[in-house]
Amino acid sequence: MFFHVVTTTECNLQCRYCFGETMDDFDEDFGDFELDYNLPKKAAYDVAYLDRFCRKDPDCVFTFYGGEPLLNADFMREVMDHVKAKHFMVQTNGQFLDRLEPKYVNRFHTILVSIDGNEELTDFYRGKGTFRKVMNNVNSIMQNGFRGELIARVTVMEQTDIYRQVMWLLTNPEFPFPSVHWQLNAGFWGNDYKRRTFKQWSTQNYMPGVERLAHFWVDQMEQTGRVLRLYPILGIAHSLLSGEKQSLMRCGGGWINYAVQTDGYIIPCPTMWGMKKYYLGNIADADPLKLGKVFVEDKPCTQCDLLGVCGGRCLYANVTKRWSDEAYDEVCETVRGLVKSVEIQVPRIRLLIQAGKVQASDFEYMKYNGCEIIP
Ligand code: SF4
Ligand code: SF4
Numbered sequence: 001m002f003f004h005v006v007t008t009t010e011c012n013l014q015c016r017y018c019f020g021e022t023m024d025d026f027d028e029d030f031g032d033f034e035l036d037y038n039l040p041k042k043a044a045y046d047v048a049y050l051d052r053f054c055r056k057d058p059d060c061v062f063t064f065y066g067g068e069p070l071l072n073a074d075f076m077r078e079v080m081d082h083v084k085a086k087h088f089m090v091q092t093n094g095q096f097l098d099r100l101e102p103k104y105v106n107r108f109h110t111i112l113v114s115i116d117g118n119e120e121l122t123d124f125y126r127g128k129g130t131f132r133k134v135m136n137n138v139n140s141i142m143q144n145g146f147r148g149e150l151i152a153r154v155t156v157m158e159q160t161d162i163y164r165q166v167m168w169l170l171t172n173p174e175f176p177f178p179s180v181h182w183q184l185n186a187g188f189w190g191n192d193y194k195r196r197t198f199k200q201w202s203t204q205n206y207m208p209g210v211e212r213l214a215h216f217w218v219d220q221m222e223q224t225g226r227v228l229r230l231y232p233i234l235g236i237a238h239s240l241l242s243g244e245k246q247s248l249m250r251c252g253g254g255w256i257n258y259a260v261q262t263d264g265y266i267i268p269c270p271t272m273w274g275m276k277k278y279y280l281g282n283i284a285d286a287d288p289l290k291l292g293k294v295f296v297e298d299k300p301c302t303q304c305d306l307l308g309v310c311g312g313r314c315l316y317a318n319v320t321k322r323w324s325d326e327a328y329d330e331v332c333e334t335v336r337g338l339v340k341s342v343e344i345q346v347p348r349i350r351l352l353i354q355a356g357k358v359q360a361s362d363f364e365y366m367k368y369n370g371c372e373i374i375p
Helices: 016-024 047-055 069-082 119-126 130-143 162-171 198-224 231-242 315-320 325-354
Strands: 002-006 061-065 087-092 110-114 149-156 179-184 257-260
Touching: 002 069, 016 119, 047 069, 061 069, 069 087, 110 130, 119 130, 130 149, 149 162, 162 179, 162 198, 179 231, 198 231, 198 325, 231 325
Parallel strands: 002 061, 002 257, 061 087, 087 110, 110 149, 149 179
Antiparallel strands: none
């Protein structure tokens, strides 16, 4: 099982699609959900509980998460010193990676670092100086011996030219990222849709850009024999090549990838913090292998022809239904576009596998590693 361990609810940045949206969403009704607004700002339970919880699952993987998890680096050190997890990972904005000693950083199986593309775009979304700090820190952790997987985690919305920015992350001379995952800011907030131009952007820029990326991805296999770790494309290609059907959340949310709140309660996904209806137990006495499961049980997913490959995209967006049905359909169109872009490339990939240029095993990856696959 995989667990996001929320070390703190606080963050040092004020990104447009997170802090900015929260401000604009202030008066928005949050449906019938009863929320706990009094969660401790920092993890407030005894680490011994987390250790005992983890020992019940020999394959337990912990991903430190926030807020910004490194704002509570002491807790991270304590957990890594005392809890016997199979792997540790972290999802961070990258600003404080230099605060954690290499003896901890080098133990991470995976580091997901938020960066949205080049300096201009990253600083536009995330604040001036953010980009430079991330680049300095990723260079320095590599110099200090980090050899796990480093994934650029990209949030995209209308100011993003997806093709240009992903290509920049893969090929920039200062630090070409070995792995890239992106996630759409879509369906997470209450009243942002009407201020935005999602439909226009997704049809005119995003979907054509994804199609070009899928083409480029296979070109790279032909030219270099490398299968680049472009997670949304890689994950779908893996499903199409292997015939895998996945009608459960591909992020693992609610069935194999949960989150531990700062008070020790377990929820299906970190975005669902404080939503009492979805409390599934507490690390003090829960068994990680017997947690309740939360599935998508509603239209449109239950009647969708893409469910087997999409899995329902996002549990949080599904249960909160913050975007209207029409707006939601537009997001689903991006899923359809992504799947189609990869499907078109599958015959080329099969030929490359037959020719021995790439191996079927090159398309495998650690699932539920924080890359949701469906953006
Ligand atoms: S494409 Fe949309 S409706 Fe279909 S399974 Fe995915 S999220 Fe659900
Ligand atoms: S896709 Fe949705 S449910 Fe899954 S981890 Fe991301 S926010 Fe949570």
